[in-house]
Amino acid sequence: MNKDELIDILSDNSKNDWLFKEADRIRHENVGDEVHLRGLIEFSNICKRQCKYCGLRSANKEIERYRILKDEIISLSKNAVNLGYKTIVLQSGEDDYYDTDKMCEIIREIKKLDVALTLSIGEKTYNEYKAFREAGADRYLLRIETTDESLYETMHPNASYKNRVECLYNLKELGFETGTGCLVGLPDQTIESLANDILFFKELDADMIGIGPFIPHKETPLKDVSKGDFWLALKVMALTRINMPDINIPATTAMETLNPNGRIIALQSGANVVMPNVTSTEYRAKYEIYPNKICLGDAPEQCRGCIEGKIRSIGRTISSEKGFRKKV
Numbered sequence: 001m002n003k004d005e006l007i008d009i010l011s012d013n014s015k016n017d018w019l020f021k022e023a024d025r026i027r028h029e030n031v032g033d034e035v036h037l038r039g040l041i042e043f044s045n046i047c048k049r050q051c052k053y054c055g056l057r058s059a060n061k062e063i064e065r066y067r068i069l070k071d072e073i074i075s076l077s078k079n080a081v082n083l084g085y086k087t088i089v090l091q092s093g094e095d096d097y098y099d100t101d102k103m104c105e106i107i108r109e110i111k112k113l114d115v116a117l118t119l120s121i122g123e124k125t126y127n128e129y130k131a132f133r134e135a136g137a138d139r140y141l142l143r144i145e146t147t148d149e150s151l152y153e154t155m156h157p158n159a160s161y162k163n164r165v166e167c168l169y170n171l172k173e174l175g176f177e178t179g180t181g182c183l184v185g186l187p188d189q190t191i192e193s194l195a196n197d198i199l200f201f202k203e204l205d206a207d208m209i210g211i212g213p214f215i216p217h218k219e220t221p222l223k224d225v226s227k228g229d230f231w232l233a234l235k236v237m238a239l240t241r242i243n244m245p246d247i248n249i250p251a252t253t254a255m256e257t258l259n260p261n262g263r264i265i266a267l268q269s270g271a272n273v274v275m276p277n278v279t280s281t282e283y284r285a286k287y288e289i290y291p292n293k294i295c296l297g298d299a300p301e302q303c304r305g306c307i308e309g310k311i312r313s314i315g316r317t318i319s320s321e322k323g324f325r326k327k328v
Contacts, residue, residue: 023238023270039080047093052108055217095121104135111136131238179208185228212254215290241270254325
């Protein structure tokens, strides 16, 4: 779809039923009915950034900070493998404690478990990304959040939109399966800029796109801003599937935070990935990007059983593969 068509559909809720069914049809035809599970380990909530929407921002003095060290990260990864996960996702704030050598050690140890490995640890230099790739990392998730450059730099003090984009293209060049995505509902965000986000995903030829509604956190400058709209976020996701038929799209946890059936609705509207949390429960509540995250008290075994039951309830199955993108 071109920009005008995207704006038209995003602006017109009378087309929602058609949109969600069409996205689900395209998902079925291009990536099938298997759902890929990725085991998420949130290994540090320490972050040097000041992103205005994020509870991990360095200015938040109310959060109890933590780091999970190498041996425990490996232990959590082994537990995830024992639960049947074929991909491990390592996610953190931008914490400089984990330098290139430390990260490469962790990557090499996890790759011995015969899993795909995704990193989501922020902006790095080309040489750092290259070292991670050579150590064995397969995928990298770096959300653009918005392609409105002015809005991006308002939301990310002392950060550069151009550098963010350059990082994404560096990841593609280095052979990572590259993930990005956007927040829906940021203040001053327009329908036009959301359409531009979708076109950017296509231009980048991203392999995975994560889309979630904005949820305000009380310890951020956006604490009094209204939360994003679940259905608008779902429409952006569905349009992304229609425009990029063979990519991987997660049903994000933020969607279920706003809607009790959010992940299942997303799986029926174009999504084909779920990322259950396999971090120890002692850390989960401290990784508070936004409030009221689901499943904070559930052990990894509970999360695995719960999401599998939900997936099977809509006639879908759990994939036994690592879930790399298969370009059509």
